[in-house]
Amino acid sequence: MTEDDIATASGLPVYTWRRRHGADFRARVPVVNPRERLRLYDTAQVVAYLKGARIPASPARDAIHPDDLLSDKEAGAVLGIDATTVRAYAATGYLPGGIERHGRTWWFRQDIEARRDAPDQRQYNPGRQPGDPRNRAPRQRHDPRIAEVAALLFVGQVTTAEIAEHYQVGERTAQRLLAAARTRPES
Structure with missing residues (x-):
């Protein structure tokens, strides 16, 4: 949870919560991601703090759960790539798009580990596949005027x-008809 989520759960505006309870809360509940700009807190610890109960121990750093949400940096560390590459892979469909929370994109650990363990598929094209009829060039239209001009x-x-003057067309269309008639093979 973020501090915004905690303030909402407390029923206070975030600025009021930070002014009244922020310092005490930060002293008692440790941040889950200390080196990140967006501070996140463990939900169980936050709920215990809000209820006034004993705050449970911090979750083990090495405890891995498939539903953990990973930032682009954490996902990149799991995959062995840079955070910018994670975002690029998500944009091209090589990775799932992730979910948007707190103004950032997060990926589920299970999706990142599945990509890590899967064979390389960067050559996969999520767009139009070879043989798709939409890939063909447009058919040449048959204009009967070309045969007449020829x-x-x-x-x-x-x-x-x-x-x-004969076909009641513009100068440019007449030029095109004449050019097409000149390149037309003799029948």
């Missing part, structure tokens, strides 16, 4: 102005 070219010289 026939006019076969008979004699024709200009783009004549093509534009």
Whole structure:
């Protein structure tokens, strides 16, 4: 839990909670992640503090649970990669996207360990697969005017102005029709 969560559980605004109870709380309940910017506290210890009961011992640092939430740095340490690479892998689908809590992304330990123990799949493409019909180039449209312009070219010289006037199209379209007719194979 964060201090915001603890203040909410106490029924106080976070600034009031920090002013009235923050110093006493921090003296009695140790931070779970001492080197991180966002201070997190063990839920069982927080509940005991709020109830006024005896605070249980801190969880063992080496106690591993599959539902533990890992930051990008912790996930990178498990995988043997940098924290930026963890975020990049999550963005590309190589790792699960994680969950958003307290303004940060967290990954479940079981997902990170599953990726660590799985064979390398970075070549996996989560997008369109080979053979997908959407990967093909658009089909060439058959324009019957091209054959007619090619026939006019076969008979004699024709200009783009004549093509534009005959088909009631713009100058650029007439140029395209003429170019396509010139590159068209003779039948």
